[in-house]
Amino acid sequence: MEKYRRPEGIETSDSDEDDFYDENEVPGLPQKFAQLNRPRQSVSAEVYGFYNPKTSFVPKKIPKSEKQREQLAALLNKIFMFKALEAEDLRIVIDAMEERKFGSGEDVIRQGDDGDELYVNYEGSLECFKVFPGRWSRNPR
Numbered sequence: 001m002e003k004y005r006r007p008e009g010i011e012t013s014d015s016d017e018d019d020f021y022d023e024n025e026v027p028g029l030p031q032k033f034a035q036l037n038r039p040r041q042s043v044s045a046e047v048y049g050f051y052n053p054k055t056s057f058v059p060k061k062i063p064k065s066e067k068q069r070e071q072l073a074a075l076l077n078k079i080f081m082f083k084a085l086e087a088e089d090l091r092i093v094i095d096a097m098e099e100r101k102f103g104s105g106e107d108v109i110r111q112g113d114d115g116d117e118l119y120v121n122y123e124g125s126l127e128c129f130k131v132f133p134g135r136w137s138r139n140p141r
Contacts, residue, residue, distance in 0.1 A: 060096040069094055075120060 048054040064072075072094045076082040082090065097120070102108055108119060111131050 059092045062095065062098045064094070064097075071122075072097060072120065 046052075073090060076085075076090060076093065082093065085093065097118075100119075108126060109115075111129075
């Protein structure tokens with residue numbers, strides 16, 4: 001169990017041993033905020049240099065009708081990840097979206113694959129399954 005120094009302004013006794021607290025108990029601080037005083041666990045950043053030069057972002061543009069743009073904007077404005085986007089940023093996202101069609105019984109997403117795409121289903125229906133190891137599945141791999 002780790003010990004952390006008490007934050008400034010929290011009353012303690014004159015004894016130095018009281019100046020440290022257990023990570024699960026912070027006097028005068030609700031438990032949900034106790035972890036905010038913990039040391040940072042990790043930091044990550046993109047490294048640019050000779051082998052990875054920084055380039056300017058050029059967004060992808062897929063032609064769409066005005067009706068398609070309006071439908072996508074109406075849908076994306078209901079999704080929490082896109083609600084807060086400025087109009088120009090939303091336009092960039094919509095421009096980059098590309099139509100893909102799938103046949104009956106064809107997999108759209110497979111469990112375990114990288115999640116690097118967003119799908120919008122306009123027609124038809126999708127069946128979703130989660131595969132649990134060691135259990136029967138309707139969609140075996």
